[in-house]
Amino acid sequence: MEKNRYKGHCFVCNCTVQKGEGFRVKIRGRGYRVKCEKHAKQAECYHGSERYRAEKIGTEKKSTLAKTTVGIEWESENKSADIELYNAFRGALERAGFCAEHDGSLIDGFEFPSPKCEGVKSLSALIHSIETRGEDVFLKGADCGMHIHAQADNMDIYRNWYHTLFVPFCEWIDRQSDDFCNANFGGKFRYYASKINRNSDVLRHSNFVNMQHDHTIEWRIPRYVCATQTVILLKFWRKVMWLLNSTDWQVNADRATRKAVAEKVAGNIVKIAVDTFEHGDIDKLNRMTV
Numbered sequence: 200m201e202k203n204r205y206k207g208h209c210f211v212c213n214c215t216v217q218k219g220e221g222f223r224v225k226i227r228g229r230g231y232r233v234k235c236e237k238h239a240k241q242a243e244c245y246h247g248s249e250r251y252r253a254e255k256i257g258t259e260k261k262s263t264l265a266k267t268t269v270g271i272e273w274e275s276e277n278k279s280a281d282i283e284l285y286n287a288f289r290g291a292l293e294r295a296g297f298c299a300e301h302d303g304s305l306i307d308g309f310e311f312p313s314p315k316c317e318g319v320k321s322l323s324a325l326i327h328s329i330e331t332r333g334e335d336v337f338l339k340g341a342d343c344g345m346h347i348h349a350q351a352d353n354m355d356i357y358r359n360w361y362h363t364l365f366v367p368f369c370e371w372i373d374r375q376s377d378d379f380c381n382a383n384f385g386g387k388f389r390y391y392a393s394k395i396n397r398n399s400d401v402l403r404h405s406n407f408v409n410m411q412h413d414h415t416i417e418w419r420i421p422r423y424v425c426a427t428q429t430v431i432l433l434k435f436w437r438k439v440m441w442l443l444n445s446t447d448w449q450v451n452a453d454r455a456t457r458k459a460v461a462e463k464v465a466g467n468i469v470k471i472a473v474d475t476f477e478h479g480d481i482d483k484l485n486r487m488t489v
Contacts, residue, residue, distance in 0.1 A: 207233040224293060256296050257317035267441040268315040269433050270348040270415065271322065273297075273423070275308040276340025288334035295325050304342055304391075315350070319437070323430045330426040338423040344391065345423045347432055348415035349440035356448050358410050360461035361401045364443075365408045367465045369395050371472055372407075372420070383476045384432070385422025392419035416440060435475045439468055 206218050214235050221235045260266045273292070278285035285308075289299060292311045302310040316322050329335050338345070351357060357364065372380065372387065373394065380387040388394050392407040401410050409417040418436050423429060446464055449456050474483045 209233060209235040254314060255317060256314050256321045257319075260318050263445060264438065264441045265318050267437050267444060268317050268350045269319065269322075269437045269440075270313045270315050271429075271433065272313070272344070272346040272348075273311045273338055274302060274305055274340075274343040274345065275311065275337040276305055276343050277337060278308045284334060285337055287332070288329060288337055291325065291329060291334065295321070306342075308337060308340065308343075319430060319433045322433060323426070326429050327426040335423065335426070343422060344419065345385065345421045345429070345432075346409075347418045347421055347436045348412070349418075349436045350444065351412075351414055351416045351440060352444040353448065354410070354413065354416075356450070357416065357443060358401050360458070361408075361410060362395070362397050362399065363458060363461040364465050364468065366395060366397060368468050368472065369407060371469050379476075380420075382424070383428065384420050385424045385428070386420065388420065416443075431475065431481060434481065435471065438471050438475075442467055442471070 202219060202222060204218060204223065207216050208214065209216055209221065216233050216235050221233055223231045224234050255268075275285075275288070289309070289311075293299070296314045297311040299309040299311055313322070326335070337343075372384075375387075377387060388407060391405050393403075393405045395406050395408070399406060404411060405419075407418070407420050409419055411417075418432075418439075421429075421432050442464060446460065449460050474480045
């Protein structure tokens with residue numbers, strides 16, 4: 200952030216900001232905006248920053264896989280340990296189109312939800328640069344989650360077949376060792392990313408796969424380990440949602456036929472996970488077809 204150079208009005212509360220007061224903040228796709236001292240240093244209310252974020256990161260893609268949009272919510276902690284470095288970290292995210300939000304689970308930091316992202320190249324460059332500068336230290340706190348969203352085109356169908364689709368994936372994760380999960384996902388199941396079974400409430404917030412949003416499905420297990428791991432997770436979840444969005448769900452067929460389709464998709468989700476995390480075959484993410 201840099202000091203405001205001209206008299207203006209706060210982008211958030213519209214109060215008058217005199218020259219030399221407040222800050223100029225660059226918002227991706229919208230140029231510089233003025234914020235008063237209070238709103239430049241604080242954060243928006245939880246899930247209240249959408250109108251202050253960029254609309255999209257990345258350029259239009261041609262393939263259906265690359266066009267499947269993704270998003271990420273980074274939780275950060277320990278900002279008071281090095282406030283100057285934290286402000287640089289925050290500034291890098293805000294220039295990319297993220298916006299700081301309050302999260303009641305974070306005592307000394309903010310949550311940063313991204314705009315929707317078409318492709319992962321821009322996000323990859325951003326997180327690698329943050330890692331290079333050592334700013335990713337704020338993503339490694341004990342309570343920091345890293346929730347990943349991807350575009351969901353048929354939410355009613357996915358909710359209807361939720362248990363069929365995601366219980367096998369849950370069971371696959373549960374079979375993995377703690378060391379495996381720590382290396383690949385940053386951890387395993389926990390109170391805000393819990394296991395599911397055939398009787399789980401589809402709309403329970405703490406499910407490891409969260410179905411509460413209207414246009415995205417959220418994978419809640421991941422925690423930040425490093426930049427490369429983060430990019431792999433983004434590609435993996437984008438691939439899962441591309442698979443769901445590209446499936447012919449046979450909506451006019453009988454229930455047995457529709458369930459067979461959902462069971463096949465569930466098996467393919469596990470196959471994508473095995474290819475990605477057991478065999479390290481990242482290229483296969485881009486070669487798989489429905």
